[in-house]
Amino acid sequence: MVTLKQISQICGLSVSTVSKAMNGQPDVNPATAERIRQVARDLGYRPNAAARSLKTKRSYLIGVLFADQINHEYFANVLNSIRNTATDLGYDIMFISDRVGSSKMSFYSHSAYRNCDGVIIMEARFEDPDVVELAASDLPIVVLDHVFSGCVSVMTDNVESMVEIIHFVVSRGHRKIAFIHGQENGFITQKRIAGFYKGCMELGIRTPEEYIVSGKYHDPEASAEATEMLLSLPEPPTCIIYPDDYSYLGGLRIFEKHGLSVPDDISAVGFDGINLSIHLRPQLATYRQDAHMIGKQAVIKLIEQIEGPMKKHEEQVIVKGSLQPGNSVRRIG
Amino acid sequence: MVTLKQISQICGLSVSTVSKAMNGQPDVNPATAERIRQVARDLGYRPNAAARSLKTKRSYLIGVLFADQINHEYFANVLNSIRNTATDLGYDIMFISDRVGSSKMSFYSHSAYRNCDGVIIMEARFEDPDVVELAASDLPIVVLDHVFSGCVSVMTDNVESMVEIIHFVVSRGHRKIAFIHGQENGFITQKRIAGFYKGCMELGIRTPEEYIVSGKYHDPEASAEATEMLLSLPEPPTCIIYPDDYSYLGGLRIFEKHGLSVPDDISAVGFDGINLSIHLRPQLATYRQDAHMIGKQAVIKLIEQIEGPMKKHEEQVIVKGSLQPGNSVRRIG
């Protein structure tokens, strides 16, 4: 491993000067600096992150908290965007877990242990005390799909997106619209349910209780069950809105079992706008979340807190998505 | 930040002793050690990874090389397993990129800069000189889905898995079997093509050239094109094997366009065994790669090289998958 010391010896200079040259400090003769850098290149020098981090208290590491849904295409896309943006800005990312080996370690401890400059909470059990501790800590934080007081959060406009969906479905002539939503206690679920009601209200649609049923995100099984239930209603809906694109597959299965085809016999809408929705036939109507922008904003807002003048603060960043009409909502009436 | 020094002052002991107590070294009185640990707990002490890594040359950090397919469910599952296993064994994982900020940095340099103890090459352009450099370096490496001389690699048995698929399809009475394969130059593609031929040979099936066409992994568009071509043949196949489950969606689209339904009019097989294949109707016949075991083995084999007596070496670990019959292959004849 090549160190500054070796370079300094070869150049006949002090370590201080070499360090300054490598960091582009002004108080070193340009000619000298160039000579130093040349030697450094020749020797294949690269700084040691640990030493640098130890001294400067900056690791250029962003922690990412990811409970499990890593196989969710939407989250994968966000993660990818986070990674790319972080790299662009000179940061690396690592996963934060709540243990190391067999011993428990809080998320915050873990982040501190690794000297993370900040943490992005992507997907987690937000009521977990460890997550709360992390959010409330002095570490710069950005949360996705949730709001913690004192933290920056980034998400799609979950109310308006649902309103848009309702407007779209109603514009196609539907009046009997059902909504299978994700986990009841979820922050974004609440928003979307609110959006559903708001859309109905704006358009004067009266929706019976039975049309709003509980499902789960990213879980076709749960959607299948809910769909079965909806279809068994004395007056079944003409259109069903699913928690997300992926879980729509569960509904699709039930439609086929009942000999119903989309969109002729039943209409459906998803959420997320993952590629799957495009490759299905008919293409699924959905609300496309801008995963790329969400990931990018998350990193930018985090680094803003790390490097910028305004430290940790509360802010809500809304990233606009877009309705994808697809071909799964029939025009009726 | 609580340091060993602070603890040592409170306990009236030296930093050395405190350090040794925290690390369970034998040359410290058990009672003293317990007292030290108690104080450490009370103060909320946690070691500083940077300082430790600087001194010990061990970071307990595993680098993961991931070019882009992060939204591929199979890779996501492998990554998840890697993460969990690494955490179990006391390691954290971080992504390795080939630049930092705007300046280019080879994968190897990046890994060295971050003091990674080892790197898992999950998905990459294997012919990239930077990837080759990394593989050939002194760093412990585990490669997935590829073989580099001198490195451990972990993968499914791509030959036998295809043979199994052929046997299965033939046992259902098919003789006209087409194979849309992934990128020609790929290592695993070659294996699978070999497996295809081997299976046909064993069963005395003669497959015309036109039945073997080039597609792409995880790309429904490419599969759609290839499917269109196959269906236009004077004598179209009765069963098509796709590069993977996801790209099967492209074929499905073409089937529907032609008014063909699976499996009555045409049979199909995927690869990977991702959840999607289960949620489709009919369920897709596929070969399920054991993503969990592959990720687990990758980490175990890597740590073996890092900590164990046998350093970097060449080895090929084959993880067995399993054929999932699904309902997409019709019984004929």
Add this chain to the structure above:
DNA sequence: TAATATTACGAAAACGATTTCGGACACGGA
């Protein structure tokens, strides 16, 4: 009892970088 072994602890160096502060020197203006 004397010699030796063991136990428990500390001093200090080291890991590789950054940063503060001061000094040497050259230069310009008065």
Add this chain to the structure above:
DNA sequence: TCCGTGTCCGAAATCGTTTTCGTAATATTA
């Protein structure tokens, strides 16, 4: 000539650990 100013460089401290080696006190053995 003298002084102030600016440029360029180095000494040394420091970040938080680990680890080697030495030593004093105690225990064991002959």
